[in-house]
Amino acid sequence: MLYDYLRRGVQAGVIAGLAYGLFMAFVANPLSEYLHHAQHDHGHDHGHGHDHAHAVSETTTAIVSVGSGVLWAIFLGGVFAIALYFLEPALPGRGAGSAFVLAGAGFLTVSATPWLVLPPAAPGAEQLYTVELRLAVYVGLVALGALVSVAAIGSYGRVASRHRALGLVAATVPIVATTVVLSTVAPTIVSHPELAGELVSAYQAMAALSQAAIWAILAASVSWLERREATSTAGVVGPNDRRSTSS
Template sequence: MWPTLKRGVAAGAVVGLIYGLFTALVVHPLTASLVEMAHHGAHGHEAGAHSHAVPETTTAVVSTGSGVLWGIFLGGVFGLLYYFLEPAIPGTAAIRPYVLAGAGFLTVSVSPWLVLPPVAPGMEHQLAASTRIWLYAGMMLAGAALSVLAVALYRRIGSDWRRGAAAGLAPVAAAVVFVPLLAPATATAGGLPTDLVVAYRSLVIFGQAGLWVGLATAYRWLGAFSTDRVTLAHETQI
């Protein structure tokens, strides 16, 4: 278990650093612009740019550090889950980390976002915080159930991986399409332009998707690197 956990933590640290830099250099500037627009209007941004130089630098450092910590935590959980669930994860050894990462992304992010999409600064929540927490937790459970269902359907049609993948992804695709249509609005734009809200949400989704893909890739690469080192050491002894 410990080698798997250490590999997950190492992969999470690497990917968390990249995610933290992405947040600090891309997401944070857009967030600051939205906050400025929401509170002071677009015309006051240039005037206050120099006065916010130090706080923005501090925020960038904090964002990067938070990304590393989040990556380490996520990588550790990923490693533990992979250790316990590997026999049940379909696919080859090279594919299984991506399957687990896809299930994690569906559970932690995609499923809750179907009802509670990312809220940009300046938008206004329609639901109380306690209601959002319970709703988010409930949608995470629904996402986990969808992941289990997808794997079960894939295994049921195991003779052809293409048909199995299509069967497994079918309920996921149906949820992504129909749940947002049935869910009530949980936030209002608060006067922000629609294109900025879409851009913010797209960045958040892209960042989280990249985090999970990067975690699976780093985890797989570290596993291959460890295997190569063991093989090389064995051949050297011989």
């Protein structure tokens, strides 16, 4: 059973990784290059040799982006599948619903909560603290994000049995409260003195949306793979129906 989950998670990671790698190659990398040039508009022409080296560098960056995107998503897919195997009975929803709840919790834990204090750094960013301190802060924020996710899911479970809409409202309370508090008290850790605020906001929004898309694609792909296997094996209860078999 766990093997089936892990296999689907890795397969979903490949799907999400290819999508993310292509996004990096054709959207994120060109935007990063544009931001880099925006900081050096007064630069001088370095001739044909520089242009050729720059083209080679862009090609290498694109290849590395696709490869690293696939590997990162495969890792996330494996972790996601293992977490879904153990946590699925406690998650609200069934089938795809529980997968998307876990994906949302993963995004909130790994990305959204830490970014309230450590936002994605655009090219040319100035880091005001050491790598060790930023890493320690990130780990602490991941732990906080996990607690917020548990609180949100627990709040929904307690209230949704009486009214689903009120359950959704209850689930947003710990998320909104954490967002307000961290946004208010967090110090400035990353600054971009040479970039316009609009460009920085666009870059950070792109980073946030791309990570959210990875989690969404993982959940959708795992659910699709599970449904496909269930339809090809008549009479076998799918893994996402474990709760129904225990009742």
